[in-house]
Amino acid sequence: MNSFFIEFRDPLFGIIIFFLIIFFISFLSYWWGRFKRYEDHKKLSKFISKFHSVNDEEFEEITKNISQKSLLILAEAYLQSSEYKKSIQVYKLLIERCTVSSVRLEITFALAKTYFKAGFLERAKKLFLIILKESPRSPDVLKYLLLIYEQLKLYSKALEVIEPLEELKVEVTAQKSYIKCMLIINDQTLETAQKVKKLVDIYKKDKLHTHLIFEFLFLHDSSTAWQNLDLSKCEDIIDTLFMLDESKLNSEIISENGYLRELYSAKGYVELAEKSSVFEFDLLIHLKRSNIKSATLMFEYTCNECKESLAFSYGRCPYCHNIDSLKPQLYLTKDHFEKNLSFQ
Numbered sequence: 001m002n003s004f005f006i007e008f009r010d011p012l013f014g015i016i017i018f019f020l021i022i023f024f025i026s027f028l029s030y031w032w033g034r035f036k037r038y039e040d041h042k043k044l045s046k047f048i049s050k051f052h053s054v055n056d057e058e059f060e061e062i063t064k065n066i067s068q069k070s071l072l073i074l075a076e077a078y079l080q081s082s083e084y085k086k087s088i089q090v091y092k093l094l095i096e097r098c099t100v101s102s103v104r105l106e107i108t109f110a111l112a113k114t115y116f117k118a119g120f121l122e123r124a125k126k127l128f129l130i131i132l133k134e135s136p137r138s139p140d141v142l143k144y145l146l147l148i149y150e151q152l153k154l155y156s157k158a159l160e161v162i163e164p165l166e167e168l169k170v171e172v173t174a175q176k177s178y179i180k181c182m183l184i185i186n187d188q189t190l191e192t193a194q195k196v197k198k199l200v201d202i203y204k205k206d207k208l209h210t211h212l213i214f215e216f217l218f219l220h221d222s223s224t225a226w227q228n229l230d231l232s233k234c235e236d237i238i239d240t241l242f243m244l245d246e247s248k249l250n251s252e253i254i255s256e257n258g259y260l261r262e263l264y265s266a267k268g269y270v271e272l273a274e275k276s277s278v279f280e281f282d283l284l285i286h287l288k289r290s291n292i293k294s295a296t297l298m299f300e301y302t303c304n305e306c307k308e309s310l311a312f313s314y315g316r317c318p319y320c321h322n323i324d325s326l327k328p329q330l331y332l333t334k335d336h337f338e339k340n341l342s343f344q
């Protein structure tokens, strides 16, 4: 009996009990959290399902006695499930009923964001401008307005929005030079040579937007493109380099760079590499050396920030709106062009 009490007073026993209690409490709170989330989700689904089959008049009648907080949850839930029309309807109702101007402004912001997400850019723009009249020093609203002008291709207007953002000490270096690039590329009054020069100047200054700028340069002036290309950025424009016409190659630069030697050996333009550390290049080089030309590379673009994948490249990710976040991913595919030729 005595020995039991000695063991009971052993410090190791105390530590074990302490950790057991912590484990038990963590286990309970984890399951309680899961249970609460499940219950909340069930209640919200039940609440939302009440509104599914009602028309506009019935909807207004039903929501008369529902609190503002519940309606905000409802609007947000519709937004999350991409039911923009219903979300907009609820936000409009909330604005109508709201009597506190600061709260009404917040709901107007939520409505404007919903319009933006749903693609109603003009309506969203109108609301963001109304909000800015009442609250001009609002970086979040300015950021949305910038995106809208950009999507409407009103790049000069977008640049005007950059100014107040700079005054508010928001970091906009990349956005500013990106919009300048878009303004130059889309400027109908500029000659191609002028565009090339202006884009090179921007690139030399910021070393940003490599894909956007060099896609344009290689298309219109490959000689200038090769002169100004930072060879450490080749992977960022692998799609442009791989698709480049053979007549636009710079053999001197290619022969002096290991990555380019492998890339163009994989493409079949040169025979300057016998293998590559890039699996896809390596395979293509071996196939070409065996005179098998039925394989090539295809590209898709994955955002480093939100991880979405797209079939085309964009300077700004259409999902998370980050600049220069899309990176080309290569994969092997059948070369249909070669296949068609083989049938001739």
Ligand SMILES: [Zn+2]
Residues within 6 Å of the ligand: 303, 304, 305, 306, 307, 308, 317, 318, 319, 320, 321, 322, 325
């Ligand atoms: Zn993204």
